[in-house]
Amino acid sequence: MTFHDAAARDFPPFSTDLCIKCNVCTTVCPVARVTDEFPGPKYVGPQAQRFRGPGVGRDDPDRTVDLCSGCGICTRACPAGVLIAETNNRARAAIVEERGSSLRNRLISDTDLIARFGVPLAPLTNIGLKNPLARWMGEKLLGVHRRGPLTTFARRTFTSWWKRRRGATALPVIADPARTVVYFHGCAVNAFEPDLGRDAVEVLERNGFTVIVPRQECCGLPFISNGLYGRARTKARRNLSSLAKFARAGYRIVGTSTSCTHALKAEYREMLDLSGADATAVADVTWDICELLLDLHDRGELDADFAPIAEPLLYHPPCQLKSHGIGTPAMDLFALIPELRAVDSDHDCCGAAGTYGLKVERWQIAQDVGAPLFDKVRASGAERAACDSETCRWQIEQSTGVPTVHPITILAESYRRADAGVGESWRRIV
Amino acid sequence: MPRADVVVIGAGLAGLSCAAELAERGARVFLAAKGMATTHWTHGGLDVASPAAAPTSRDGIRLLAAMKSHPYRILAADADASVAAHLARMASEGLEHIGSLDAPLTGIPTAIGSLRRAAILPLAQAAALGPWDGEGLLLVGFGRYRDAWAPYAARNLRHAQWPGGPSVVAAVEVDLPGLERLRNIAPHVLARMFQDPAWRTRALSAIADALPAGAWRIGLPAVLGLDAHAEVHADAECTLGHRVFEMASLPPSVPGLRLFEALRRRILASGGRIQVGFDVVEVERSGRRVIAIHTEAASRTLRIGGDAFVLATGGIGGAGIRARHDGTLVERVFGLPVAAPPRDRWFSDDPLRPHPLETAGIEVTDDLASPNLENVRVIGSSLSGMHYLDERCGDGVALASAHRAARSLAGTKAVAA
Numbered sequence: 001m002t003f004h005d006a007a008a009r010d011f012p013p014f015s016t017d018l019c020i021k022c023n024v025c026t027t028v029c030p031v032a033r034v035t036d037e038f039p040g041p042k043y044v045g046p047q048a049q050r051f052r053g054p055g056v057g058r059d060d061p062d063r064t065v066d067l068c069s070g071c072g073i074c075t076r077a078c079p080a081g082v083l084i085a086e087t088n089n090r091a092r093a094a095i096v097e098e099r100g101s102s103l104r105n106r107l108i109s110d111t112d113l114i115a116r117f118g119v120p121l122a123p124l125t126n127i128g129l130k131n132p133l134a135r136w137m138g139e140k141l142l143g144v145h146r147r148g149p150l151t152t153f154a155r156r157t158f159t160s161w162w163k164r165r166r167g168a169t170a171l172p173v174i175a176d177p178a179r180t181v182v183y184f185h186g187c188a189v190n191a192f193e194p195d196l197g198r199d200a201v202e203v204l205e206r207n208g209f210t211v212i213v214p215r216q217e218c219c220g221l222p223f224i225s226n227g228l229y230g231r232a233r234t235k236a237r238r239n240l241s242s243l244a245k246f247a248r249a250g251y252r253i254v255g256t257s258t259s260c261t262h263a264l265k266a267e268y269r270e271m272l273d274l275s276g277a278d279a280t281a282v283a284d285v286t287w288d289i290c291e292l293l294l295d296l297h298d299r300g301e302l303d304a305d306f307a308p309i310a311e312p313l314l315y316h317p318p319c320q321l322k323s324h325g326i327g328t329p330a331m332d333l334f335a336l337i338p339e340l341r342a343v344d345s346d347h348d349c350c351g352a353a354g355t356y357g358l359k360v361e362r363w364q365i366a367q368d369v370g371a372p373l374f375d376k377v378r379a380s381g382a383e384r385a386a387c388d389s390e391t392c393r394w395q396i397e398q399s400t401g402v403p404t405v406h407p408i409t410i411l412a413e414s415y416r417r418a419d420a421g422v423g424e425s426w427r428r429i430v
Numbered sequence: 431m432p433r434a435d436v437v438v439i440g441a442g443l444a445g446l447s448c449a450a451e452l453a454e455r456g457a458r459v460f461l462a463a464k465g466m467a468t469t470h471w472t473h474g475g476l477d478v479a480s481p482a483a484a485p486t487s488r489d490g491i492r493l494l495a496a497m498k499s500h501p502y503r504i505l506a507a508d509a510d511a512s513v514a515a516h517l518a519r520m521a522s523e524g525l526e527h528i529g530s531l532d533a534p535l536t537g538i539p540t541a542i543g544s545l546r547r548a549a550i551l552p553l554a555q556a557a558a559l560g561p562w563d564g565e566g567l568l569l570v571g572f573g574r575y576r577d578a579w580a581p582y583a584a585r586n587l588r589h590a591q592w593p594g595g596p597s598v599v600a601a602v603e604v605d606l607p608g609l610e611r612l613r614n615i616a617p618h619v620l621a622r623m624f625q626d627p628a629w630r631t632r633a634l635s636a637i638a639d640a641l642p643a644g645a646w647r648i649g650l651p652a653v654l655g656l657d658a659h660a661e662v663h664a665d666a667e668c669t670l671g672h673r674v675f676e677m678a679s680l681p682p683s684v685p686g687l688r689l690f691e692a693l694r695r696r697i698l699a700s701g702g703r704i705q706v707g708f709d710v711v712e713v714e715r716s717g718r719r720v721i722a723i724h725t726e727a728a729s730r731t732l733r734i735g736g737d738a739f740v741l742a743t744g745g746i747g748g749a750g751i752r753a754r755h756d757g758t759l760v761e762r763v764f765g766l767p768v769a770a771p772p773r774d775r776w777f778s779d780d781p782l783r784p785h786p787l788e789t790a791g792i793e794v795t796d797d798l799a800s801p802n803l804e805n806v807r808v809i810g811s812s813l814s815g816m817h818y819l820d821e822r823c824g825d826g827v828a829l830a831s832a833h834r835a836a837r838s839l840a841g842t843k844a845v846a847a
Contacts (some may be wrong), residue, residue, distance in 0.1 A: 023682045024466045027618045039614050076707025079465040079749070265728035283729040298431050325708045325727030327432055346698070 016087055018080040019046035025074035025084055030349040031067055034368035038067040041074035044091070045084040052091060060098075065091045067365070069353035070225050071319040086270055089224065093271075096227030104143040108355045109222035109231070115191035118153040126152040145363035149352055149394035151192050158185050158194035159213065167201075168212045177250035180210040181292070182243065184253050186260040187218040188390035196405075199412035200256045200289055206415055207296060207303050212251070215242050219263040224271050225354045236268045236279075244278035246285075253286045256406055258321040258388040259354065261288045265324065288321070290329035290388065290407055297336070307417035309410065310339040314380040316373060316396060318389035319349050330388060330407035337414045343380065347373040350387070352395035367399065374399045386410060432703065434460035436839055437723060437736035439763055440750065441706055442467035443825055444810025445742030446693035447512075448832035450519060453700030455840045460734055461702060462725055464709035466690070468748055473678035474652070474685020476527075476550040478513060478826030480535045487549050487826065488531040494823055499769075499789075499815035502823065504796050505830040512833035513550070513826070523692035524660050526553040536560045537595070539567065539649060541578050541679035543586025547822070552685060554654060554663040557647050557675035560594050567596035568646040569677075570637055573605040575615045578651035578679040596647065604640045607632045620653035621684045624662045634669040641670065652676035652684050659688055708732070710763045719805045720764065738805045738839050741766070742832070745791050745811040759790055761812070766800050769793045769814040784817040791815065797838040798831055807835040 019042065026032055026040035038044075039062070048062035065088050074084040107114075118125045128134040135146040144150075162169075172180065181204060189197040201211050220235030243253055243264075255261035264286040268274045287295075296302040317328045334342035350370040351357050357366030377385050377400045385404040387393045393404040434457075438449040441463035449461040479490030479502065491509050495502040502509075509531060517527045529550035537545035538558035551559065567587070571580030584601035607629065609615060624630050641648075654676055655662030666674045678685055697704055711731055712724035720739050724731035743750030743763055753759050757773040770790035778785050791814030792800065798813075800806045809831035811824055818824035 022471060023616065024470045026616060027470065027682045027687060028466075032614070033622070036612050036614055036619075040616075077466045079467060081464065081709070262728055286729060295431070322707070323728060325705075325725060325732055327703070327705060327732065 015081060015083045016046035016049040019082045020080050021046075022079065024077050024079060028073050028077045028348070030071060030073065030351070030369040031069050031365060035067070035365050038064055041068070041084045041088065044068060045074070045087045046082055048091070049087055052094070060091060060095050063095065066095065067362075068092070069349070069351070069356045069362075069366075069369070071349045071353055072323045073319065073348055076322065089227075089271055092227040093229045097229070101226065101228055102143070104359070105226045105355075106228065106231075107142065108144060108358055109226045109228055111187035111191070111218045111222055112235075115153075115157070115187055119155075119157055119191050122153040122155045129153075139360050143360045144358050145360045147398070148358035148360075148363055149391065149398040150358070151390075151394045154192055154194045156194065158190045158197040161194055161198065162213050168210065169214055170212070171245060171249060172210070172212070175210060177252075179208055180212065180251055182212045182214060182246045182251050182253045184216060184219075184243070184255040184260055184264065184286070185213065186255060186257040186390075188257060193390065193406075196256055196409060199406070199408050200254075203293070203408055203412050203415065204254070204289075207293070207301070212246070214246065219260040220272075221259050221263040221267065222355050224263065224267055225356070229272060233272050233274065236263075236272055236274055239264070240268070240274065240276075240278040240282055243282050247278075247281040251285065252292065253282065254289050254292050255286065256289050256388075256408055257390055258288050258318055258324060259390070261286050262320045262323055288324060288326065288329065288388070290333055291324070291326045293411070294329040294332050297333070302336075303415070304336055305418050306337045306411075306414040307420075308338040308340070309414050309417070311341070311384075312380055312382040313340060313342045313410065314345055314377050314382045314385045315342050315407070316345040316347065316350060316377075316385060316387045316392065318387055318392045319353070321388050330386065333407065333411060337410070340410070340414075342386070345373055345376055347376060350392045350395045352391040354391050357391070357395055366395065370395060370399060377402050431733045431735065432460050433735040434458045434703070435736065436460075436738045436740060437462060437734055438740040438742060439463065439710060439723070440467060440742030440744060440748075440810070440812075441465075441469075441690075441704070442742060442744060442748060442810060442828065443469060443472075443689070443693075444812075444828035444832045445740070446690070446697065447516060447519075447829055448740050448742060448809055448836050449702050449704075450693055450696040450700065451515065451833060451836035452839065453697050453702035455836065457840065459697065459702035460736065461697060461704045462708065462710065462723065462734060463704075463706045465707060467744065469686045469690040469693075471681040471683055472686045472689075472825075473555075474552055474683060474689055475548050475555055476513065476516070476529075476825045476829075477548070477822040478509065478531060478550060478829075480547045480549070480822040481820070484535065486532050486534055490535070490821070490823070491531070491826070494816070494821055497815070499793075501813040501816055501827045501831065503815075504794075504798075505827060505834060508830040508834045508837075509826060512829040515833060516829050517550075519696055520552075520689075520692055523695060524657070525688060525692055526660070527551060528553060528556045529559075537592060539569075539583065539587055539677065541583055541651075541677050543583035543590065545587075545590055545592060552676075552688075554659065554674075554676045555652075555685070557673035558649065558677070562594060562596045562647070564597050565645045565647050566598040566600060567649060568641070568672075569599070569601040569649045570640075570651075571601065571603040572609065572615075572620070572651065573603055574609050574612075575620065575651065577617060578677065580649075583677075600642065602640050602642070604637050606636055616682070617651065617653050617679065617684045618656075618682055618687060620651070621656050621687075624653060624655045625658045630662060630665060631669075634666055638670050641672075646672045648672050648674045649677050650674055652678040654684075656684070656688060657691070713764055715803070718803055720803055723763070738807065739764075739803075740835050740839075741792070741800075741806060741808045741812050742810045743812055746787050748811055750812050751790055753787075761792060764800070764803060764806060766792050766802060766806075766808070784820040788817050788819065789815055798835050799838075807839065809835050
């Protein structure tokens with residue numbers, strides 16, 4: 001059950017009174033599975049919630065709530081409709097508001113800031129990211145684990161490529177809203193994975209869409225997960241003011257990160273209480289790219305001229321995708337590619353949970369949560385894995401050594417192979 | 431957008447079994463549930479029918495089927511096949527069971543030291559069944575594990591009327607290695623620990639060291655592993671040198687977790703889809719047919735189209751039916767009419783007697799179709815007319831109705847293709 005739906009149906013803003021103490025949530029929690037330090041969603045959520053709030057007391061009754069990685073699996077498992085993960089996220093934010101946040105958490109959440117320095121200095125910053133001594137210092141000085149899943153900066157941002165390509169950034173004078181989409185690339189595509197952004201544009205254009213890339217910032221999700229709601233709201237408001245005019249004009253917003261799109265769809269309203277018309281307008285038209293392409297396919301409008309990719313592929317649906325409530329559209333799209341043998345990981349969580357797996361005090365938990373997935377990836381014999389959220393990809397790749405790509409990269413590759421002609425050796429066309 | 435031959439709503443024993451059978455028969459199945467269901471709270475055995483007067487489950491079914499509005503009135507004929515199919519499904523997932531509809535219903539000990547009547551149990555609970563051949567019953571508790579209290583259960587059992595029971599009832603409490611360092615000792619936590627062969631060896635020898643001399647059957651808390659359960663149970667019997675049985679206690683129930691997981695795996699392996707965590711918020715109808723349900727999602731709803739729909743959302747207890755302040759009861763998904771006692775009979779003076787509202791549910795035709803919506807089947811405790819706690823018939827009705835619905839849908843064009 002999602003928070004705004006609950007509100008629309010007159011549930012109290014905090015649904016914790018509905019808890020029947022059945023403990024189903026504790027059986028599915030990936031963090032409680034691997035560490036005894038975390039008593040589980042029920043204890044830090046509905047139990048502790050009775051001792052939170054005005055007039056109850058200053059100190060949070062259960063500060064282990066900060067061990068929650070925010071995967072949301074508890075909320076989906078709850079038979080009674082308690083918004084457990086959402087309650088816990090808000091509890092963390094209240095603690096952060098009262099006691100402040102560490103420099104580390106403020107820094108690793110600020111992805112736009114990191115990109116602003118990281119990309120222009122890319123050769124240097126990348127040496128730093130790969131250098132064991134630098135990473136050791138990062139751990140000692142900042143608390144970012146030396147083996148935390150980080151990827152390298154791109155030499156050029158996605159937006160600078162878009163500018164050079166003279167791509168549209170504003171509302172066109174004449175355009176068909178049904179055939180024009182706004183691309184929300186997110187900070188990861190911009191600073192780390194611009195190739196994914198190009199793949200997305202290529203796939204969208206091939207299917208007859210005109211793509212607009214308006215001004216945008218990080219969605220703010222890293223701030224939300226770190227309890228820094230004030231900063232998250234600043235990001236959210238800027239994005240909403242840039243995106244709302246497209247939403248009102250009937251354009252769909254499409255993203256390649258199921259984390260960013262979930263923030264636009266749900267978290268701006270559920271966590272940040274941005275319940276204005278802009279937030280609703282944007283949420284209503286935001287789509288995950290695979291969700292959009294599958295919808296196109298359902299209407300018989302997807303270019304299904306996919307060339308074979310004869311390989312096994314282990315696909316991991318990230319927690320954020322599962323919170324969308326849209327199934328696993330990537331798996332349905334993979335089924336359209338001849339000879340691709342995609343297998344669903346059927347594992348709950350990779351452990352990364354955004355910035356969680358980077359933190360020196362959380363790294364081991366994140367590794368233990370993801371361990372069965374890493375075993376499956378290694379055992380799959382696949383040369384690569386696929387996953388829709390960036391930090392999950394980096395976590396899987398770093399922990400297994402198996403390159404992990406976004407599903408769109410596979411689709412784009414299949415299209416390119418179709419163009420190159422069956423039988424010819426395939427070459428990447430940039 | 432997902433499209434299925436049959437959309438099953440609800441992830442309890444009824445919904446999971448129906449989805450599994452339909453998928454096994456080759457139907458495209460989509461199971462949607464708003465959350466986990468009661469499998470996680472149950473003892474893991476099968477309560478097919480054991481009203482007080484029935485010596486076997488088959489007798490129980492006969493007695494219940496003679497009642498005016500009981501679901502067994504139309505489902506009795508499906509009991510044999512549905513139980514057999516369920517036990518075969520469980521066995522194929524490594525969960526062997528013993529017992530049958532004709533096995534005598536025998537008192538077995540519970541975690542609070544009462545007796546409940548059972549005849550069909552997972553292999554690991556089978557040693558709780560009589561007859562007892564002069565052995566004593568030894569209940570083992572684990573130090574610091576508070577959800578199963580062996581001395582308390584043993585004290586109550588010593589006072590229980592237990593004809594043909596054990597010669598003596600005793601209890602010991604054993605400190606398992608490492609438990610003193612743990613803060614959160616829940617059943618599933620212990621079950622995961624038992625999966626680890628090295629820890630298991632040390633834990634079982636700690637229990638073996640604490641056993642008093644004598645011929646015993648040993649009752650352990652139901653925490654003997656999850657997917658490696660059969661191996662853990664075999665190890666326990668081997669190391670302890672006595673027959674060992676599991677006793678379910680407070681939720682979450684580890685035998686229930688195994689049951690859920692076995693059925694989940696069966697559905698996925700047969701090509702079915704499962705979505706847990708999103709409530710049905712809208713129903714699309716065309717005349718007297720349902721053509722799609724919509725489940726809640728992060729922004730837009732998810733439309734799940736289907737040729738037929740199975741309602742397995744439970745009764746009052748499972749929240750498939752809700753009571754409103756105006757004194758009416760509503761079925762939450764399709765708004766089907768609910769058969770229930772009038773408002774002035776919603777209250778009962780005696781908490782230990784069957785509650786009148788338990789019987790609330792949906793009235794159906796002989797093939798479990800809703801009279802109002804022709805392509806909707808109703809199964810499990812959504813059905814009206816039973817006191818499933820007192821009659822101990824919930825699992826049997828769930829399985830028989832799931833089987834009947836799957837069979838009747840498999841004969842329609844929805845699944846024939």
